[in-house]
Every structure is written in structure tokens, then in C-alpha cells.
Amino acid sequence: MTYALWIIITGCLVGVTCGVTGSLLVLRKMSMIADAISHTVLLGIVGAFFVSQSLNGIPMLIGAGIVGILTAFFVESLHASGVQSDAAIGVVFTSLFALGVVLISFIGDQVHLDTKHALMGEIAFVPWDTLQVNGVSYGPIAVWMLGSVLILNILLIWLFYKEIKISTFDPQYAKIIGVPIVFVHYLLMTMVSLSTVASFDSVGAILVVAMLIVPGATAYLLTDRFFTLLLISALIGILSAISGYGIAYVWNVSIAGAMASAAGVFFLLAIFLSPKHGYIIRKVRNSRYS
Amino acid sequence: MSAFLDIFSGANVQWVLIGSLLLGFASGVIGSFVLLKKQSLISDAMAHAALPGVCIMYIIFEIKSVPLFLVGATITSLIATHSIQAIIKHSRVKSDAAIGIIISVFFGFGIVLLTYIQQNSSGNQAGLDSFIFGQAASLVRSDVELITIGAFILVIITALFFKEFKLTTFDPQFAQGIGLPVSFLNGLLLALVVGVVVIGIQMVGVVLIAALLITPPLAARYWTENLGVMAILGGIFGALSGASGAILSTVMENLPTGPMMVLSASTIFFLSLLFGSKKGIALKAVRQV
Numbered sequence: 001m002t003y004a005l006w007i008i009i010t011g012c013l014v015g016v017t018c019g020v021t022g023s024l025l026v027l028r029k030m031s032m033i034a035d036a037i038s039h040t041v042l043l044g045i046v047g048a049f050f051v052s053q054s055l056n057g058i059p060m061l062i063g064a065g066i067v068g069i070l071t072a073f074f075v076e077s078l079h080a081s082g083v084q085s086d087a088a089i090g091v092v093f094t095s096l097f098a099l100g101v102v103l104i105s106f107i108g109d110q111v112h113l114d115t116k117h118a119l120m121g122e123i124a125f126v127p128w129d130t131l132q133v134n135g136v137s138y139g140p141i142a143v144w145m146l147g148s149v150l151i152l153n154i155l156l157i158w159l160f161y162k163e164i165k166i167s168t169f170d171p172q173y174a175k176i177i178g179v180p181i182v183f184v185h186y187l188l189m190t191m192v193s194l195s196t197v198a199s200f201d202s203v204g205a206i207l208v209v210a211m212l213i214v215p216g217a218t219a220y221l222l223t224d225r226f227f228t229l230l231l232i233s234a235l236i237g238i239l240s241a242i243s244g245y246g247i248a249y250v251w252n253v254s255i256a257g258a259m260a261s262a263a264g265v266f267f268l269l270a271i272f273l274s275p276k277h278g279y280i281i282r283k284v285r286n287s288r289y290s
Numbered sequence: 291m292s293a294f295l296d297i298f299s300g301a302n303v304q305w306v307l308i309g310s311l312l313l314g315f316a317s318g319v320i321g322s323f324v325l326l327k328k329q330s331l332i333s334d335a336m337a338h339a340a341l342p343g344v345c346i347m348y349i350i351f352e353i354k355s356v357p358l359f360l361v362g363a364t365i366t367s368l369i370a371t372h373s374i375q376a377i378i379k380h381s382r383v384k385s386d387a388a389i390g391i392i393i394s395v396f397f398g399f400g401i402v403l404l405t406y407i408q409q410n411s412s413g414n415q416a417g418l419d420s421f422i423f424g425q426a427a428s429l430v431r432s433d434v435e436l437i438t439i440g441a442f443i444l445v446i447i448t449a450l451f452f453k454e455f456k457l458t459t460f461d462p463q464f465a466q467g468i469g470l471p472v473s474f475l476n477g478l479l480l481a482l483v484v485g486v487v488v489i490g491i492q493m494v495g496v497v498l499i500a501a502l503l504i505t506p507p508l509a510a511r512y513w514t515e516n517l518g519v520m521a522i523l524g525g526i527f528g529a530l531s532g533a534s535g536a537i538l539s540t541v542m543e544n545l546p547t548g549p550m551m552v553l554s555a556s557t558i559f560f561l562s563l564l565f566g567s568k569k570g571i572a573l574k575a576v577r578q579v
Contacts, residue, residue: 026383031390032331082569087508090330094501095556098549101423105544119422119497120401206401210394217387247402254405260398267391271381279380 006127006140008245011259013146014199015211015237021153021195023216023233024188027168027226031213032086033072036093037189038196038208040071043100045197049107061145061197068193069186071096121204121256142202149198153191157230160184165226203256210260211237214267221270221277236266305434306426306536310493312441314502314532314551317486318524319448321503322510322517323479326459331389332371334500337487338393339370341400341496344421348407354418356433356492363488370396371480397496424495424548426536433492440489444482445525455479456517493536494548502528505555512566531555 025034041064048063071092078088130137131144138144157164167174167184175181192212199208219232244259251258272279324333343366344359351358370392377388404418420428429437448455457465458475466472483503490499507524514520535551565572 026387029384029386031384031387035390035393081571083508083511084325084328086328086331087325087504090334090500090504091508091556091559094498094505094552095559098498098501098552098556101546101549102553105546206394206398209390210398213387213390213394217383217391220383220387221381251402251406252409253402257398257401257405260394261402264391264395264399267395271377271383277382282380 003127004245004249006143007123007255008242010123010126010140010142010146010202011241011245011255012238013143013150014203014207015215015239015241015259016234017146017150017153017195017237018199018208018211019215019219019233019237020157020230021188021191022212023219023229024157024164024168025192026213026216026220027229028188031217032089033075033189034192034212035209036075036089037068037071037192038200038205038212039093040067040096040100041193041196041200042205043067043096043103044193045200046100046103046107050103060201061194064197064200065190065193067096068196069189072186072189119204119206120254121200121202121207123202123255126202142198145198146202149194153195156187156191160187164188169226203259207256207260210263211240214260214263215240218263218267218270221267221274224276236263240266303540305431305438306429306493306540307533309429309434309437309441310426310532310536310551311529312438312445312532313486313490313493314506314528314530315525316441316444316448316528317490317499317502317532318506318510318526318528319445319521320479320482320486321528322507322521322524323455323459324483324503325507325511326517327479329483330500330504331386332374333483333487333503335370335374335389335393335396336367336483337491337496337499338400339366339396340487340491341421342366342396342403344418344491345400345403345407348418349403356436359421360488363491364484366396367484367487368480400496420495421491422495422497423546424491424493424498426493426539426547429492437489437493440485444485444489447478448482448521451475451478452518452521459517494551495546498548498552501552501555502531505552505559506531509555509559509562509566512562512569515568527555527558531558 022031022034025031044064044067045060047067048059051063052059074092075085075088078092079085126140126142129141130139131141163179163184167179167181171181195212196208199211215233215236218236219229222232223229240263241259244262245255247253247262248255248258270278275281324330340363343362343364346366347358347362348354374385374388374392377383377391378385407418454465454470454475457470458472462472486503487499490502494502506527507520509527510520510523513523531551531554534554535547538554539545539547539550562570564570567573
């Protein structure tokens with residue numbers, strides 16, 4: 001039972017960490033940057049492995065952080081030089097991801113890092129990879145990593161709440177009153193990179209992208225308030241993780257894939273049934289006024 | 291050197307080479323229009339969405355048949371694009387989030403189906419994994435023939451409708467005004483993209499096939515401002531990336547084909563970014579001096 005519990009806790013932590021951070025990106029119309037970063041951190045992880053010869057948490061976080069920020073920086077520079085933003089994102093993330101995948105094949109069988117792992121993660125192994133201090137086990141490393149990144153993210157959002165909120169909804173005004181927009185931008189990119197890498201090892205790139213974008217977009221359909229949106233995103237992240245685990249358990253399929261699919265179902269429900277912006281309520285309203 | 295040449299004398303390798311050349315050419319040409327219509331990331335979503343289609347076909351028919359897989363991939367790719375358009379049209383969710391949702395959810399569902407197949411089917415399901423990153427080495431003769439013929443047809447169709455595509459890309463209003471069937475042409479372009487995706491997934495894989503549609507045409511932009519030249523140059527860059535990726539991954543065993551093709555394309559893009567004769571960085575620097 002504790003085995004399943006640890007997996008569900010890990011999934012929920014991924015849901016909350018990515019859901020909250022990602023909803024900021026959805027509001028800023030930067031979802032595809034999230035998609036890009038969650039692919040390119042693979043290069044950071046592989047790079048960190050080549051430098052440190054291990055898959056330890058700290059070098060991995062640093063490597064992924066660097067590559068994540070580089071991704072955002074490359075996309076920005078290409079965009080500034082006149083390349084349309086969708087193509088800039090497409091070129092940067094496919095190049096860096098391909099490089100990561102090719103470098104992985106040079107590592108060979110030395111470590112549990114391969115291309116399949118990079119996409120699908122190995123959440124089923126999370127409970128066995130525990131933090132050991134003086135022979136005492138303190139629970140899975142992944143949970144510790146995700147927990148610390150989550151606390152860091154919440155701390156950063158709390159500290160810069162006003163700046164993030166203003167620069168998200170009214171960048172022009174934010175600029176006039178002197179909010180450091182560029183700083184907020186790269187702050188968010190750092191948060192995304194850290195959330196991604198903390199989640200990446202256990203759930204893989206697919207679920208990271210899904211958890212970054214889908215809960216935020218779902219919450220966006222359900223509320224107009226910034227703070228409520230963050231809360232609902234976290235809640236949808238948790239619900240997706242729990243129901244995804246249920247699906248995976250019953251049919252014996254990929255846990256990460258099932259959690260991503262579950263998030264998709266919640267989005268689908270919100271798009272039709274949202275009391276504020278749902279398809280059905282819109283139809284009803286339109287027919288009433290026409 | 292002779293060992294290197296020996297590799298090319300194998301009949302299968304020659305076919306792979308021809309297939310990857312044509313596939314790269316078709317994707318470069320078609321990608322030029324996709325790029326100018328700002329649909330690059332939508333093509334990425336279509337590629338990712340091909341995975342569940344392939345798996346569903348395997349679950350229903352329980353055989354590994356490439357034509358059946360292609361039908362499945364076509365259906366789910368089209369569902370994906372229509373879902374993206376429907377989300378943008380009927381909800382307040384913006385296009386970038388809509389694309390991201392479709393990519394991750396369809397691909398996640400594809401992985402669910404893939405693991406379902408691995409758990410439950412008794413038959414020979416090995417090789418379905420290779421749809422993710424592509425594996426040229428695992429292609430058999432008939433697969434490569436399919437890729438070659440498919441790519442050839444795609445290039446011919448693009449050539450036939452070249453003028454119409456050009457008009458609808460640059461000036462949809464005008465095209466509509468002179469009586470061109472704009473929505474048909476948009477649909478046709480979509481179908482061509484699906485075509486590239488489905489014939490390319492075996493070789494390049496669903497995760498990175500979009501790069502072959504995006505990167506070569508973008509590299510071509512640094513050398514020309516003329517759409518015709520850009521499309522052909524994009525095709526040539528695509529063909530170069532496809533062929534060199536296929537060769538490199540065949541020569542050095544463990545290397546996955548798709549990522550090698552993408553890295554070749556990225557290298558061409560990087561060189562174009564630096565030295566391109568229209569907008570290259572070196573040129574700008576020289577002009578400033």
C-alpha cells in the first residue's frame with residue numbers, strides 16, 4: 001500500500017508543482033515554451049551526467065536549469081532577429097532535444113537513462129529510490145526533490161506575486177510603473193526548468209508537458225480570478241494524478257501516460273461544462289439573446 | 291574508406307538513402323508553406339497525434355501492417371488538428387495552449403495504448419516503439435518503397451498546386467477574390483502535412499518529424515526572399531538532412547535515425563543563420579562595418 005501511496009504522492013506533487021507554474025505560462029500565452037523546455041532539459045540532464053558521471057539530484061538540477069534558461073534565451077534571440085515565434089520554438093527545442101537523445105545513445109547501458117525513460121519516466125521505480133541518511137530511509141528522493149522545488153516555487157510566487165500578476169495581465173503598464181519584466185520572465189523560466197527537471201526523472205517529458213499546460217488551461221476555463229486560477233490548477237493537477245493512477249492500475253498501462261490522458265479528460269469536461277466559459281452555457285446564452 | 295563504401299553497396303541501404311532523400315525533400319518543400327502560414331507547431335501536434343492512431347489499428351486488427359498504421363495515423367492526426375481549431379474557436383483558450391494540450395494528451399494516450407499492447411498482446415508487437423524515435427535500420431524493403439513512392443506523390447501534388455498555395459499563403463483575401471477554393475487548398479496543405487508525418491514516422495519518429503517540416507525551410511529563409519526558391523532550397527536542405535541522418539545512423543549503429551536527421555538539419559540551419567546571403571549574422575556584421 002505504501003508503494004502505491006508514494007507513487008500517488010509523487011504524481012500529485014508533479015501535478016501541483018507543474019500545474020501552478022504552468023498556469024502562469026498559459027496566462028502569458030507561452031505554453032509552447034513550456035513544451036520546449038520540458039523537452040530540452042533532457043540535454044541538461046545528459047550534460048550533467050557527462051560532467052559529474054552520476055545522476056545525482058544537484059548537478060542534474062543545475063544542468064537542467066542552465067539548459068532551460070538557454071532554451072528561453074535562444075528562442076527570444078531568434079524571435080528578436082526576425083524569426084516568427086512558433087518556428088523559433090520549433091527549431092530550438094527539436095535541435096536541443098535531438099542532441100540530448102543522440103548523446104544518450106553514447107552513454108549506453110551504464111546508467112538507467114535511455115530515450116524511453118526520457119519520454120515516459122519511471123514513476124513505478126520512484127518508491128525504491130529512497131533518501132538514505134545513516135542507514136535510515138526517509139522516503140523517495142523524487143518526493144524530496146519535488147517537495148523542495150514546490151516550496152521554492154510557492155515562495156517565489158508569494159514574494160513576487162504583484163510583479164508576476166501585473167506583468168502577466170498588463171505588460172505595458174507594468175513596464176511604465178517599473179516592474180522588472182525581463183527579470184520576471186527569466187524567473188518564470190527558471191521555475192519552469194526546475195519544476196520540469198524535478199518531475200522529469202519520475203514521470204518523463206510527456207506528463208511534464210501535460211501537467212504544465214492542461215491544468216492551467218482547464219482552470220482558465222473555470223475562473224477569472226488570478227489566485228483562484230492558481231488553486232484550481234493545483235487541484236486539477238492532483239485530481240489528474242490520482243485518477244490517472246487509478247486508470248493505470250486497472251488496465252496495467254503507463255502511469256505517466258494515464259495521468260496525462262486523465263488531465264485531458266478534465267480539460268474536455270471543462271470545455272463543455274464550465275459554468276462560466278463552457279460551450280454549453282455559451283450556446284444557451286447565445287440562444288437567449290438572439 | 292572501402293568499408294565505408296561497402297555499406298552503400300547494400301541494396302537495402304540504397305533504398306533507405308533514396309527514401310530519406312525524397313522524404314526530406316518533400317518535407318522541406320511542404321514545410322515552406324507550413325512555416326509561412328505560421329502552422330509549424332500545429333504540424334508538431336499532428337505528428338505526436340499519429341502515435342495513438344498507429345496503436346489503435348494494432349489493437350483492432352492485431353497485425354503489423356504499415357498501410358493500416360498509416361490509415362490510423364492519418365485519422366488521429368486529422369482529429370488532432372480539428373480539435374485544436376475547435377478549442378481555439380469555441381473556447382477562450384488561446385492557440386498555444388490548445389496546441390500544447392493536444393500534443394501532450396494525444397501522445398500520453400498513445401503511450402497508454404502502447405503499454406496496453408505490450409501487456410496484453412501475445413503477438414509480435416516489437417517495433418511499435420520505433421515509431422517514437424524512428425529506426426531506419428529496422429525498415430524492410432516494402433516500407434522504404436512506400437516512403438519513396440509516398441514522398442514522390444507528395445512532391446508532385448505540391449508542384450501541381452504550387453501557384454495556388456503561394457497565393458493563398460500570401461494573400462488569402464485576394465485568392466478568395468479571384469475564385470480560388472481557399473478552404474479546399476488549406477485542407478489539401480493539411481493533408482500533405484499529414485502525408486509527410488505518416489510516411490516519415492517509421493524513419494524519423496513522431497517526436498521529431500515536425501523538425502523536418504520546420505528547420506530546412508527556416509534555414510532557406512536566410513538565403514532567399516522568393517517563395518519558389520525558398521521551397522526548392524528548403525527541399526534540398528531537407529533532402530541533405532534526411533540522407534545524412536540516415537547514413538550516419540546506419541554507419542554508427544546505436545544512433546537513432548530521427549534525431550540524427552534533425553541534428554543535420556539543425557547544423558544546416560545554424561550555418562545559414564551565420565552565413566546566409568540574405569539575413570545571415572555575418573552579412574549583417576559586414577554591412578554594419
